[in-house]
Amino acid sequence: MTELVVLCGTEPDGVERTITRMRELDPGVVVLHHDLRDLGRGVVHRRLRDAGRDERTVLELAHGCVSCTIREDVLPTLAALAGTVDRVVLHLDPRLEPEPVCWALGAVVFEPPGGGEACTATDLVDLRGVVAVLDPDHWLDDATGDATLPERGLSTLPDDERTVAQLAVGQAEFADVLVLTRAVGPGGADRTAAVLDRLCPTAPRLLAGRADHRVFCDGLDPASRRGVPGGVHDPLLRGTPPLEADSGVRTLLFSARRPFHPDRLHDAIDSLLDGVVRARGRVWLATRPDAVLWVESAGGGMRIGHAGDWLAGADEQAWTEAGDQRRALAALAWHPRWGDRAQDIVAICHDADPDEIDAALRSALLTDAEIAAGEDAWAALPDPFGWAHDEPCAESEPVGPAALDDPTVRSDREGDL
Structure with missing residues (x-):
């Protein structure tokens, strides 16, 4: 079966x-790239190259969006190559995060x-994994800033308000292999190295000009993702x-x-932005006893x-669909009153005090008196969060299938994160 490596x-x-x-390591490799710089005008530039060709094609799409590009050309082109090359x-456009693209490779029929x-x-090609290239001289600044992609000239797509940090962290975190433009300090002496040790601990770090065959995702750690998106209820620490x-x-x-008390959490949530490279986890609001909320930050976004x-209170069908691993974990941590409901957040701090963040989050939990007041009282609490909420605060909008299928945004659907 043809092997596929995603490069970002x-x-x-x-x-x-x-x-x-x-191409030096494998002269027969085929490199496929879709340049999205003119996507806002409904135009995509496709480049296909191998040892004997460098073919460039201008594609005009009825709808200028990333989702259409993937469905209408990326997937069919991969299907045409499958079985004809090894x-x-x-090669992803620089503005794309690999996780939602890999989700499309394995889920879009x-x-x-x-x-x-x-x-x-992925029925036709063997997705070996994801390779991310980063410059350690600039990556940490990018991963901890609050500049948006349009402000940096990285995106001209309408309504693309992602931050450079969300892109930089998303690319590195999902990678099975990291390729660096220069070496970083040994043993974590370099702060960037220390962050990468925690953000993507299973990914080997290679140098761009001297990468070995691991650049094709060969011989990786058994815990490597290999391009498979994780589930919301997977362990928050990988490796x-x-x-x-x-x-x-x-x-x-x-x-x-x-x-959590929603209003107090809204005030405390800023503690996960300043001085934090990445925060991610599951959240339970008092006003929404059934809903699992996923929180994910990178830099200032x-x-x-x-x-x-949650499985607490769910019917038999929900338990069946949950899968063996989630059912087992829920049973092991089952609380007599709360069931599997819990708060679980992991944050990688580079310039923040974890103890202060912990204190801020704990102050947002319901007090004993509020717990005793009961769920009817909780339902009346002020709740500033919509079903999808962005920081800095913007108008909340529902998370629906259109947003979840758009690879320019991170999906909030269970099983995609």
Whole structure:
């Protein structure tokens, strides 16, 4: 079966050096790239190259969006290449995060060119994993800032208000292999190295010009994602990241078994923005006893969205659909009153005190008196969160299938994160 590697990064020179190295290691590799710089005008520039060709095609789409590009050309092109070549590198446009693209490769059903049964791309190719290229001289600044993609000239897509931090962190965190444009300090002496040790502990770090065959995602840690999105109820720590402080970088593990007061959480949520590279986890609001909310921040950008329901109070069908792992974990941590409801958040801090964040979050939990008042009283509490909520505050809007299927945003659907 044809092997597929997804390549991402915002450093054009570093990405091109990586592609050059890939072609040195495997002269037969095919590199597929869709340039989205004119996507707002409904135009995509496709480039397909291997040892014998460098083919450029201008595509005009009826609807200028990332989702249409993937459905109408990326997937059919991969299907046409499947079985005809040994290896394909899907080089993503710099503005794309790999996780929602990989979700589309494994979940979007389409009809292959020339006929055949409807299938997904991963039915036709072996998705080996994701390679992310980053420049350690700039990556940490990008991953901790609050500049938006349009402000940095990285996106001209309408309504794309993601931050550079969300893109930088999303690319590195989901990678199975990191390719660096220069070496970083050994043993965590470099702060960037310390952050990467905690953000993506299973990903080997290679140098762009001297990458070995691991750049094709060969011989990786068994815990590697290999392009498979995680579930909302998966463990929040992947692999075995160090938990002790290193170069000023510390990890907060926050857990609690009582609900958050929505208004107080809204005030406390800023503690996950300043001085934090990445925060992610599951949240339970007193006003929404059935809903699992997923919180995810990077630098100065945050998104909170509905991510399914708790199993407490759920019917038999929900338990069946939950899967063996989630049912087992829920049973092990089952609370006689709250069931599987819990607060679980992990934050990687580079310039913030984890103890202060922990205190801010604990102050947002319901007090004993509020717990005693009961769920009818909780339902009347002020709730500033919509079903999808962004920080800095903007008008809340519902998370629906259109948003979840758009690879320019991170999905809030259960099982996609």
